[in-house]
Amino acid sequence: MSDSPAGSAAPHCGLVAIVGRPNVGKSTLLNALVGQKISITSAKAQTTRHRITGIRTVGDAQFVFVDTPGFQTRHQAALNRTLNRTVRGVLADVDVVLFVVEAGRFGLDDAKVLALIQESGRPGQPVVLVANKLDAVQRRAELLPWLKGMQERHAFAEYVPLSAKKGADVERLLEIVRPYLPAQAWLHDEDALTDRSERFLASEIIREKLFRLTGDELPYTSTVVIDKFEEEGELRRIAASIVVEREAHKGMVIGGGGERLKRIGSEARQELETLLDGKVFLELFVKVRSGWAADEEHLRSYGYE
Structure with a gap:
């Protein structure tokens, strides 16, 4: 465990899960949040298969992001069961959940992931709705009724429409998540980017x-x-x-x-x-x-x- 910098405000540090169906942009978002590529991306579902931890330290706050495999709803092979157990285990451990969906879309697979968050997350755990791929939405006005519908599905702590490819959007997400990090010592060194070898x-x-x-x-x-x-x-x-x-x-x-x-x-x-x-x-x-x-x-x- 690492200490915060001398003379600064009390350190804050928290585990933040990035959860969603396959191919919704979770790994791209993690890489953007950390500022370096540490999680692989491709158009093929099942690309992320492990808990990938990315670390970003800003001021007195350390964000420890956990990128999870896309929750599998269609096949029950041993590999998929293993991946889903990973997602469930992460949800029980973290301080904040980023539920990533495509802006303006919410299908059956998204609904199953939301149900998993509601079942496996801890009581009172803040869940932030991240509406990714905002740049692909043609008419922004159509997002308002969609967001209203999402509010009815779950009491989200925050609603953040963004594009993971835009730096300003990613920095805004960090600022929104920051107040939800517990006051505690950092888990990693200030310059650490990942806990993976x-x-x-x-x-x-x-x-x-x-x-x-x-x-x-x-x-x-x-x-x-x-x-x-x-x-x-x-x-x-x-x-x-x-x-x-x-x-x-x-x-x-x-x-x-x-x-x-x-x-x-x-x-x-x-x-x-x-x-x-x-x-x-x-x-x-x-x-x-x-x-x-x-x-x-x-x-x-x-x-x-």
Whole structure:
């Protein structure tokens, strides 16, 4: 636990969950709030699979953001059950909940997430409605009746329409959340950005490139396991396995003449060198593990909580 700066006002620190259905912009929002990319993004549902903690310290206040997997309502595979348990566990732990929806939209999946917040959250826990993707709303006047309808669904502590891509909107959200942080010592150092290891961040960046470069071809039941992570001065030597469920999926990842796998490796290596501020030697392998996403033991061995 870290102390607040000497001579400042009493420190405030709180855990803030970012919760919503898949693909509503939670990871983009987390990265914007922290000021650096620490959570991967792609158009594919299921991109975020772990609790990703991002940290932002402003003045006497430390915000500890927890990005959660999108709550899964359609499939009951072991992977989805594990992800949903993660969401429930986060809700029981935090001081504030940011419920992220798309501005002007509220579908069945959003309603199921709101019901989860109401079931799993603590009594009196402040829930802030974050109406994201405001830039995509054509007629702002139509938001007023929508917001009125949202007020009837839950007693939200605050309503914040914004675009996670606009810095001023993100800073405004921080100011709105600040009064809800408890008065207590900081949990992390002032300059900390995440509690995740470099090894974990490496696996996530490789998985992001995998999803982005395979598009809809590859089912979401694929993952990345770091086999080796060694430091030699400024150089990191990383070996990683991309795990897929079927032989056909292996071909999709490798691509004609191995070109797609090379591109995944090249883009991941470039981003890792920026993140880690040093040279990276990256080796990628593709392995077939039939049924891994339906096997609780496999899930644990691959780092799923």
